[in-house]
Amino acid sequence: MTNSRSAPAVEVHDLSRRYGGPRGFTAVRGVSFQVERGELFALLGTNGAGKTSIMELAEGLARPNGGRVRVLGHDPFAERAVVRPRVGVMLQEAGFPADLTVAETAGMWAGTLSAPRPVGEVLALTGLAQRATVRVQQLSGGERRRLDLALALLGRPQVLFLDEPTTGLDPQSRGTTWELVRELLRDGTTVLLTTHYLHEAQELADRIAIMRGGRIVAAGSPAELTADYPARISFVLPDGVGSDQLPALSHARPGVPSGTAAVTVETDSLQESLADLLGWAAERHVTLGHLNARSASLEEAFLAIAGDVATAEIAEVRS
Numbered sequence: 001m002t003n004s005r006s007a008p009a010v011e012v013h014d015l016s017r018r019y020g021g022p023r024g025f026t027a028v029r030g031v032s033f034q035v036e037r038g039e040l041f042a043l044l045g046t047n048g049a050g051k052t053s054i055m056e057l058a059e060g061l062a063r064p065n066g067g068r069v070r071v072l073g074h075d076p077f078a079e080r081a082v083v084r085p086r087v088g089v090m091l092q093e094a095g096f097p098a099d100l101t102v103a104e105t106a107g108m109w110a111g112t113l114s115a116p117r118p119v120g121e122v123l124a125l126t127g128l129a130q131r132a133t134v135r136v137q138q139l140s141g142g143e144r145r146r147l148d149l150a151l152a153l154l155g156r157p158q159v160l161f162l163d164e165p166t167t168g169l170d171p172q173s174r175g176t177t178w179e180l181v182r183e184l185l186r187d188g189t190t191v192l193l194t195t196h197y198l199h200e201a202q203e204l205a206d207r208i209a210i211m212r213g214g215r216i217v218a219a220g221s222p223a224e225l226t227a228d229y230p231a232r233i234s235f236v237l238p239d240g241v242g243s244d245q246l247p248a249l250s251h252a253r254p255g256v257p258s259g260t261a262a263v264t265v266e267t268d269s270l271q272e273s274l275a276d277l278l279g280w281a282a283e284r285h286v287t288l289g290h291l292n293a294r295s296a297s298l299e300e301a302f303l304a305i306a307g308d309v310a311t312a313e314i315a316e317v318r319s
């Protein structure tokens with residue numbers, strides 16, 4: 001038997017979930033993954049891929065139809081009393097009593113916990129200190145998301161479930177939330193995150209699983225997931241210099257159009273292609289306008305993976 005002290009934070013094995021009885025709809029189809037303590041694991045996927053369905057099973061809100069889920073070594077549904085005090089949950093949509101203030105809402109929630117953080121501390125952490133006396137119904141959508149995060153943090157959780165935590169937040173609040181999540185990770189908190197912001201997953205996640213149609217179709221670190229996709233160098237050539245004058249760049253993929261001033265080169269080795277390009281430009285005294293060089297983004301990998309799987313699914317249906 002696994003010792004619950006050394007068990008992974010979250011273990012999911014061959015998990016399945018069906019809605020609407022035996023002839024109903026299977027939303028999660030044999031999913032397995034493991035989240036180590038102190039890491040952030042992100043579930044990505046198109047709408048309806050099954051992310052929230054998995055989160056709810058890990059939160060102990062429902063019993064799986066097949067397979068198993070363990071949180072800190074325990075069954076979150078059958079052993080809810082053991083697991084619940086050690087986890088924090090931020091649902092996709094939270095319901096708050098509208099006429100309580102922010103501080104009253106947090107105080108009421110703290111009253112249900114055995115050793116809560118001080119209310120003032122969580123409101124400061126989530127940027128709500130100035131809104132403590134405001135009624136919940138007067139909060140903006142983004143402020144409600146932050147109140148939901150504040151409540152999830154009240155119990156000093158070892159494992160935090162964040163279901164689309166920054167949806168509706170402005171860029172500044174999103175950045176503040178990322179900082180807070182990084183701080184929690186540094187303190188050893190484990191986070192299971194779902195998000196539609198691929199940049200958010202790239203910034204925060206140690207490992208990522210991409211889901212589609214109830215299955216994991218790709219998994220790995222952000223670097224592993226993007227490794228097979230080309231980096232890009234883009235620039236604008238000055239008047240009088242055509243793209244046909246460019247040298248062959250090491251590791252560049254073919255396909256630079258001739259006769260255009262704005263050039264994008266795809267490459268399997270950003271450093272070597274860029275070195276060749278800059279060497280050529282220096283030698284010829286060519287100024288490259290709007291020069292930009294970057295590795296493949298998670299967004300490109302995600303779209304390619306989701307696209308590949310969609311194509312494979314269409315082929316499967318046709319055959």
Ligand SMILES: Nc1ncnc2c1ncn2[C@@H]1O[C@H](COP(=O)(O)OP(=O)(O)OP(=O)(O)O)[C@@H](O)[C@H]1O
Pocket residue numbers: 019020025027045046047048049050051052053054
């Ligand atoms: N209570 C329910 N009854 C029937 N079907 C459901 C129920 N909840 C979810 N589903 C279906 O299960 C599938 C997976 O839903 P889920 O909410 O897990 O997806 P998701 O990946 O979280 O999507 P999103 O990114 O849109 O939040 C969807 O097709 C959804 O319609």
